[in-house]
Amino acid sequence: SLLIKQGGRYRFDTQSDDGSWLFIDGRVVVSNAGVHGPRTIYRYTNLRAGWHTIMAQMFENHGGANMFLRYMGPDTNFHHTVVPTEVLRPAKKNAKKITRPLGTPNNRRYYRFPDQAKLLRRGSKVYLLCTVRASNDAHIGLYADYVKNPVPRSGQFYEIVIGGWGNQRSLLRKAGKPATGVMGFPYTRSIVSKYEYRDFWVSVDRETGIVAVGRGQDINKYKFMEWKDPAPLDIKSFAVMTGYGGTGEWVFHSRQRGTSNKRRQAYGRVAWFLGNQGDDCTKTCAEKGRTCDSTIERGFDYENMRRYVKENLGVMCDKDTRRWWAHDQPCYVSGGPNGNQNRCLAYSRIPKQVRCSGKHPRVMRWCKCTATTMVPHFYRFRSNDRTWDDINALAKGQGGRLMTLAEARLYLEQKGKVPIYVRHDEWAAVANPAAPGGKDWIQLGKRWPLGRSHKETWGYPGWGNVRRSYSFGRSVVMWVSERKR
Structure with missing residues (x-):
């Protein structure tokens, strides 16, 4: 089958040695019959947008043999070119899904492909999973209407540019009239490739208004652009384009990786x-x-x-x-x-x-x-003159041990990285193989200004065993970790 993105008048050429015929939708469009050397015959035909059955036949009498199929029309910007493989697929009457790449020319026009994969939904999120190969400027448009070819430029829509400006930067904005300007413009050098298919996702949350773009096929990971729209669009369709010197090949996916019924991957310790x-x-x-x-x-x-x-x-x-x-x-x-x-x-x-x-x-x-299966416990001293060895001994006396620095940082991360004790400069002794003698300290609270506590303190290895006096220190916190049996 042949994909026509924009309906209109097309010219088809067959060059063959010897005879050849070109059939489109069951009728002869070009007849280059007979016994002859290399010869080109062309004919014009009108085609609507969509998939058309196509078949080329040739025969060889003797000597050299060859055949070329070229076309020209709205999809090629009226340039004469060999029919590319990205607009062809096997002719199956029951084929409901397109798995072959679909091409976009270098003409800066958005295309909605016939029979394309639908937008996916999860809760309040609408998202698109795609794989694209392009040298630069892979554009995705998300629309609040069901668009048709030719895709209009009027009205508001979300525009995502991946690898624009010579494959140097990417962009996220609300385009159309009125436009909101650029909401994301990070450096993303070489993010797309003309030699390799690369995975991306785009999501819109109609409740929170967050529009996000990321790498891979998991909408919860590897995000590199995000914007919160105060007046979010209810997305119903999408279209894609390439231009500015680049062409593209696209594949759209109907399922996020890891969402099948297969057993989840198990990880070791x-x-x-x-x-x-x-x-x-x-x-x-x-x-x-x-x-x-x-x-x-x-x-x-x-x-x-x-x-x-x-x-x-x-x-x-x-x-x-x-x-x-x-x-x-x-x-x-x-x-x-x-x-x-x-x-x-x-x-x-x-x-x-x-x-x-x-x-x-x-x-x-x-x-x-x-x-880890750590269980944290706390003990607070009312003075700041305890040594690391004092706290370590007390931890063992309680039937446990000091947390390692990694465990302490995990616990702070799980607590949301906020100070455990506000308006106090408080520190805990932890075990750290990288510190002198394996002795280190980590901050659990800040006296002023209020804010996030330190997650790792490698700047104080000199403290070692002796807890130095601190002008605003109110207490020292002991962290004990035990293992579940």
């Missing part, structure tokens, strides 16, 4: 996860109910990280063979304007221990997470 852009590994692991493991040398596999990125984002990240120079978790560079985009960093020379708090607004951290 230690598992690796890719965090959202800008998050540290404490937050990534906490979302899984786990603690961040800073000893990444054991179990780290660079190719496993690359496979995970490919499976979840549709991106085969570039191999970066430089030695890992940082003290943070390995990462995939997903944003920003510089030259590290789409690289997986940490190829070799991985340190035995790294920070769990390391984060960067342009990277996704590759995190080693460990399962």
Whole structure:
């Protein structure tokens, strides 16, 4: 079958050696019959928008053999071109879903494809899952009406541009009249590719008004643009386009990955996860109910990280063979304007221990997470002169032990990162293999100004065993963790 996106008058050419015929919707459109050398015959025909059955036949008498099929019309912007495979599919009478890529030309026009996959719904969210291959400027329009080809430019709609401005930036806005201006304009260098199909999602929450765009096929992960519309549109249809020097091939999906009836993947005590852009590994692991493991040398596999990125984002990240120079978790560079985009960093020379708090607004951290069944307990001193050893001994006397730094940071993350004790500078002793003597402290409260507490305090290794006097300190908090039996 042949997909015609815009109805109108089309010219079809067959060049063959020897004879050939072209049938569209069961009738002969071009007859290039006879025994002859290479010869081109063309005819014009009117076609409506939609799918049309198409069949080309040829025969060879002797000698060389070839056949070419070209066309020209509204879909090609009246350029003479070979019929591309992205507008063809096997002719099946009972085919209700299109699984082959559907192409958009370089003409800056939005297209709604016949028989396209429907928008998906989950609660108050309407969302679209797509896979696209384009060199730049993959545009998605979300409409409050059921649009038809040619898609009108009038009226308001949400416009998402992925890889615009020479595949340097992306954009989210409410277009049409009246337009609201740009609501998201991040650096996303090389986010789309003309060589690789990459996965994206777009969602609109009609209750909260949040419009979001992310990578992959899970609408809860890997978001890189978001805007809250005070007057949200009730989305009913979508259309896509390419232009500004780029063409595109699109596939639309009818189900989010991981929502089938298949049994969920089981993870062991230690598992690796890719965090959202800008998050540290404490937050990534906490979302899984786990603690961040800073000893990444054991179990780290660079190719496993690359496979995970490919499976979840549709991106085969570039191999970066430089030695890992940082003290943070390995990462995939997903944003920003510089030259590290789409690289997986940490190829070799991985340190035995790294920070769990390391984060960067342009990277996704590759995190080693460990399962935990900790149960926290608290004991408050009325003075601030207790040593780390004093608190450790009291924890053991209670039948427990001090929390590790990773467990303490997990607990703070689960508490919402707010101070546990407000208007007090309070600190807890924790075990930290990376600190001198394994002794560290973490802040649980702030006296002034009120705000979020520190999640990790590596800036005070000199405290060690002796708790230094602090001018506003009111008490010291002991954290004890026990394991469920």
